[in-house]
């Protein structure tokens with residue numbers, strides 16, 4: 001939609017042009033031009049191109065009125081020179097002789113707009129509109145033919161390839177079934193002319209405009225996509241419906257929450273209609289309600305780098321006793337493991353992989369969990385993997401964000417306990433959030449673990465994560481890989497990286513806490529802050545263009561309501577007088593311009609400029625010419641805006657009466 005947001009041309013005024021300008025070939029005179037009166041004569045009383053090839057009819061000197069003094073801006077004639085004053089804008093100014101409307105071919109005598117050479121080439125909409133099919137064709141044929149265009153009789157809006165994919169299930173709510181209409185990103189957003197792209201360069205946190213658009217559209221598509229058919233998931237559970245597993249849950253890649261059987265679902269909350277993530281821990285029996293105290297504490301924590309925890313419950317709806325914890329859903333989020341480490345791990349080793357940092361500190365859960373068998377094997381070393389860690393700028397960004405999240409949690413008297421590449425989500429460009437929080441606290445609620453020791457563990461797991469990301473190896477600190485990993489980090493990264501990683505991983509450092517971490521990385525914080533502010537600025541710019549879109553859509557809707565109303569088709573008083581007539585002429589002025597050869601002008605800049613000026617209601621005046629060219633009006637955008645408002649409120653009033 002930003003495509004429509006930024007007009008490239010500054011003026012919408014009608015230009016009276018010399019048809020024989022140097023840079024354009026002289027138009028071949030068309031027969032219908034020959035007897036048409038030159039509008040230069042009508043407006044200015046004379047045509048300076050009369051002897052230079054102007055193809056329109058110029059009356060002999062005695063017929064022509066005295067030329068008025070020339071306006072400094074020929075595009076906006078003075079009101080005094082116009083046949084009808086702008087003050088009469090609300091009066092029934094003009095009743096055309098013929099009220100028949102034709103939309104099949106634009107009148108060659110409509111105002112001429114010459115395309116500015118600097119304007120972007122108008123997008124070609126023919127591809128997407130040449131196959132229009134109006135489904136209720138019988139009804140359509142009964143309508144007066146003046147209201148539609150035969151040439152558009154075959155539009156279905158979709159390319160043949162796209163149409164083949166139409167049978168994908170779409171979200172329906174629990175009981176209805178609709179057919180899906182998958183988004184075709186190319187159809188929704190044709191290539192955006194560079195003039196309309198807010199930014200074509202990426203910033204650290206925000207991708208270029210076109211990429212950002214694609215990412216957001218994909219997210220929106222994912223949110224609306226339907227669960228796979230035939231799943232045996234509950235229809236409704238604790239106010240959530242439309243369950244869909246995230247990720248492939250089939251064997252051999254069985255999902256685990258560390259050593260517990262776990263599945264992550266997306267589901268919609270019936271109260272607010274928003275999608276959430278529900279992480280289910282299989283075969284868990286809750287002994288006491290007080291286990292949920294941790295959920296309450298976690299639900300108070302709001303931090304940009306932590307996936308918010310919403311609620312938790314136990315259920316038997318999955319044919320076992322499961323614990324379910326509900327989190328905010330980030331469509332298309334990827335774990336750091338998937339984003340950076342998965343490709344480094346051969347498929348046959350993935351299932352036996354030790355989750356980072358948790359090999360020695362798995363809590364005792366046997367009393368709550370029906371054992372599913374050990375998933376971890378230390379037998380295979382990953383030492384042979386080639387190092388190619390992530391770029392240092394991204395690494396520091398992750399370090400700062402994760403450290404900031406840890407600080408918030410530790411200050412709240414909690415421990416994160418899920419600092420692990422498989423539990424930290426990449427939710428946007430270089431944006432990470434720690435997920436799956438609170439689960440360990442529920443699972444181990446009665447073990448009275450020392451919170452300081454758990455916080456210490458957090459830092460150690462953080463160190464291991466840095467090692468893993470730098471060495472592109474989830475086992476960088478285990479299986480005898482430590483020395484080699486240290487070498488890789490020293491060779492590849494600034495010594496600050498090695499320092500912080502070693503500090504975090506150390507066991508008995510006297511000042512090891514998150515505040516000391518911040519002292520060590522303070523030099524990196526400003527870069528992060530600057531990039532974050534740059535990202536905000538970029539997004540504000542993007543939003544501005546979306547605001548413009550909303551303005552234009554509202555205006556176009558009003559035009560749609562007002563123009564060509566079938567019930568007034570034969571009532572010339574409605575559409576051919578007063579406000580509605582001015583709106584109709586304005587519509588011609590905006591959309592039905594033709595060039596010197598009589599071809600339609602589809603200059604988006606002109607349309608956008610006109611509509612923006614109309615929405616702003618500025619004082620600039622334009623000349624609207626009747627289709628038969630027998631009269632013209634000089635009106636300001638402000639006056640046209642008033643006409644649109646009056647006509648629209650007339651319609652709204654009558655609709656609210658019924």
Ligand SMILES: Nc1ncnc2c1ncn2[C@@H]1O[C@H](COP(=O)(O)OP(=O)(O)OP(=O)(O)O)[C@@H](O)[C@H]1O
Pocket residue numbers: 246247254255256257258262264277307327328329330331332333334335337338422423425435436
């Ligand atoms: N809050 C969330 N929003 C969106 N997607 C999420 C969220 N939490 C988890 N996911 C996605 O769910 C999927 C499964 O999560 P899970 O934690 O099981 O990751 P995993 O890589 O499969 O880890 P494990 O190896 O421990 O099973 C991942 O692809 C992850 O991106």
